[in-house]
Amino acid sequence: MTSKIIWEKSAEDLINKAPFFIRGLVKKKILERAEKENLRLITPDFINQVKRAFGNEKEEILKEQKEKFDFQTKIKEEDYNFTQEQFEIIEKLSNQNIGYFEKTYEINLCAGARGCPLSLIDVQKIGDDLKEKIENSKWQDNLLERRKNKPILRHHKFKIAVSGCPNACSEPQIKDFGVIGNLKPLRTPEICIQCGNCLKACRESSIILKEDGPEFDYQKCLNCGLCIASCPSGTIIGNEPFYKILAGGKLGRHPRLAEEVASLKNQEEIKKTLEEVINFFIENLHISSRLGEIMEKKNFYITDL
Numbered sequence: 271m272t273s274k275i276i277w278e279k280s281a282e283d284l285i286n287k288a289p290f291f292i293r294g295l296v297k298k299k300i301l302e303r304a305e306k307e308n309l310r311l312i313t314p315d316f317i318n319q320v321k322r323a324f325g326n327e328k329e330e331i332l333k334e335q336k337e338k339f340d341f342q343t344k345i346k347e348e349d350y351n352f353t354q355e356q357f358e359i360i361e362k363l364s365n366q367n368i369g370y371f372e373k374t375y376e377i378n379l380c381a382g383a384r385g386c387p388l389s390l391i392d393v394q395k396i397g398d399d400l401k402e403k404i405e406n407s408k409w410q411d412n413l414l415e416r417r418k419n420k421p422i423l424r425h426h427k428f429k430i431a432v433s434g435c436p437n438a439c440s441e442p443q444i445k446d447f448g449v450i451g452n453l454k455p456l457r458t459p460e461i462c463i464q465c466g467n468c469l470k471a472c473r474e475s476s477i478i479l480k481e482d483g484p485e486f487d488y489q490k491c492l493n494c495g496l497c498i499a500s501c502p503s504g505t506i507i508g509n510e511p512f513y514k515i516l517a518g519g520k521l522g523r524h525p526r527l528a529e530e531v532a533s534l535k536n537q538e539e540i541k542k543t544l545e546e547v548i549n550f551f552i553e554n555l556h557i558s559s560r561l562g563e564i565m566e567k568k569n570f571y572i573t574d575l
């Protein structure tokens with residue numbers, strides 16, 4: 271039974287260095303080989319043996335994968351290039367209102383918080399961190415004081431949205447503060463088997479498939495990671511995900527799309543940026559009671575990262 275197999279700590283560390291979106295596949299291969307050899311302890315040596323064996327079998331495996339992936343990636347073309355299975359999960363999840371809806375603020379989380387397969391980041395954890403941050407910021411007391419004896423309507427609240435990928439289902443572009451998960455595709459030396467999956471996956475036409483493999487037009491690329499997930503040979507991988515931070519979006523009588531104010535690599539920096547945005551907002555309430563309107567008149571700069 272797979273459950274009785276134990277991983278040495280150093281073997282776990284080694285496997286955790288693999289990019290997160292292929293880690294599952296690599297682990298599966300190692301466990302399959304351990305089962306076959308009736309091995310109960312996974313060591314770094316064993317992982318390296320599997321890697322070597324995998325290298326020898328690669329041509330054959332790539333051929334098999336090409337056939338399998340041609341079958342699996344039957345894309346539902348009218349909807350975001352999702353596979354049918356992904357589409358069904360997202361459809362179910364996207365009808366749920368996920369997040370925190372409090373008297374003085376709202377945090378909308380996309381279905382990445384409930385397992386949307388396209389999410390590139392930990393939407394739930396970021397949502398929890400931002401909730402903690404806003405609750406400990408000056409925002410709550412400030413708004414309650416300003417609206418003393420007056421109702422707090424929806425447009426008075428500070429609105430936040432977190433989206434797991436550039437599809438941006440929780441609408442961060444129209445919130446005071448938004449976070450979008452991104453993953454940049456990178457080319458590796460692994461042989462491209464010319465299956466064409468990456469071309470089908472990319473909605474931005476930002477991949478040119480040459481004889482020796484793909485090239486990216488990073489001007490057009492949205493960092494959605496779909497080509498990475500579609501590549502069976504490891505020719506396209508992603509590095510660590512990063513976070514685009516937006517601020518100053520709003521609806522109402524004069525709608526405005528949020529501006530990109532930062533591109534962050536570290537999850538911790540998202541909380542600090544929220545604090546900076548809130549402080550900037552409060553300091554400039556004499557200009558307007560809407561962050562977007564303040565940002566029309568005054569630039570916001572991050573100072574504390």
Ligand code: SF4
Binds near residue numbers: 387389433
């Ligand atoms: S934004 Fe991306 S991760 Fe979030 S629900 Fe939409 S498709 Fe899924």
Ligand code: SF4
Binds near residue numbers: 474494
């Ligand atoms: S990450 Fe860029 S190149 Fe890859 S599918 Fe998305 S937009 Fe296309």
Ligand code: SF4
Binds near residue numbers: 463466468469483484
């Ligand atoms: S780079 Fe594109 S064409 Fe080449 S193996 Fe990966 S998905 Fe297939």
